[in-house]
């Protein structure tokens with residue numbers, strides 16, 4: 001089967017182990033694209049990393065947006081080299097610019113327990129943990145609105161505003177309902193705190209109900225963020241799709257992957273579902289300077305992110321969905337049978353594990 005058009009992908013490895021896992025992501029991506037007849041052109045971008053900053057005084061060239069104007073998606077490694085450049089400089093100068101300027105308002109993180117990875121939750125088996133966290137990625141609690149009065153005195157008062165818009169809430173809620181509607185279980189959990197945050201959260205609940213009217217088949221369940229977090233640990237099998245505001249989603253999308261064993265597995269997608277701008281796919285983990293240069297980083301988070309990219313580009317249809325599923329099956333098999341990297345208890349190198357996954361694409 002062959003799709004009509006070719007896709008243009010920007011590969012931005014960034015810093016540290018981003019540079020080691022990127023070639024494995026591309027290796028598996030190319031293998032899957034070839035197997036399922038998807039046309040891909042990969043453009044390598046050697047900026048958005050800390051060496052570039054040390055040479056140019058900025059993380060990215062001024063015309064970075066133009067350089068990405070004709071790409072369909074960005075595959076991103078990781079950014080940060082705190083020994084040379086403070087993390088807030090590298091992060092705000094690259095990744096956060098992409099998220100904002102490309103209006104990537106959905107942050108999607110699949111959470112799944114694999115066979116062969118010890119689970120920190122007692123007695124849990126693969127299948128018990130298999131859900132998606134949808135985080136609002138552009139507004140909510142993360143603003144710079146507010147201030148400090150009487151600063152430096154005992155009378156200090158701090159105000160920090162949260163900002164929600166109907167457009168902003170509705171679009172991420174709609175995305176989550178759509179996603180839930182496509183899945184077998186059709187369950188959506190909406191994170192809230194309407195008992196304590198008395199204005200924005202009851203409003204958020206109301207928007208969830210309003211959007212939900214268009215999705216009668218989706219079973220919706222609103223849960224306060226405190227008990228919801230507890231249930232991620234105690235009853236993870238209750239969840240299917242979970243949608244949350246920026247701050248709540250940020251916390252849940254670290255807690256979820258933490259229950260599945262290792263940070264080296266978790267992928268993420270920063271999506272502009274309207275497709276007006278490129279979406280960005282990246283591992284959840286950072287540049288890991290502590291293990292960089294040894295070829296021991298686990299490449300799975302990167303490879304899984306590439307699979308999410310194929311699925312998104314082809315709108316979950318035909319060859320793209322098949323390629324995604326084939327990559328996931330290959331990841332599953334290699335995690336269970338080896339070769340595995342050190343974080344999974346094995347001795348394989350990054351490239352050995354990446355190659356094993358590519359070889360399993362059938």
Ligand code: ATP
Nearest residue numbers: 080263264285286287288289290291297298299343
């Ligand atoms: P961030 O960049 O989000 O601030 P961080 O710098 O706090 O993240 P990471 O760079 O993700 O954290 O590293 C956290 C720990 O996890 C480190 O000890 C690192 O070695 C380990 N780690 C991260 N990614 C991987 C991976 N792909 N394989 C193996 N170990 C990893």
Ligand code: MG
Nearest residue numbers: 080286287288
């Ligand atoms: Mg870091």
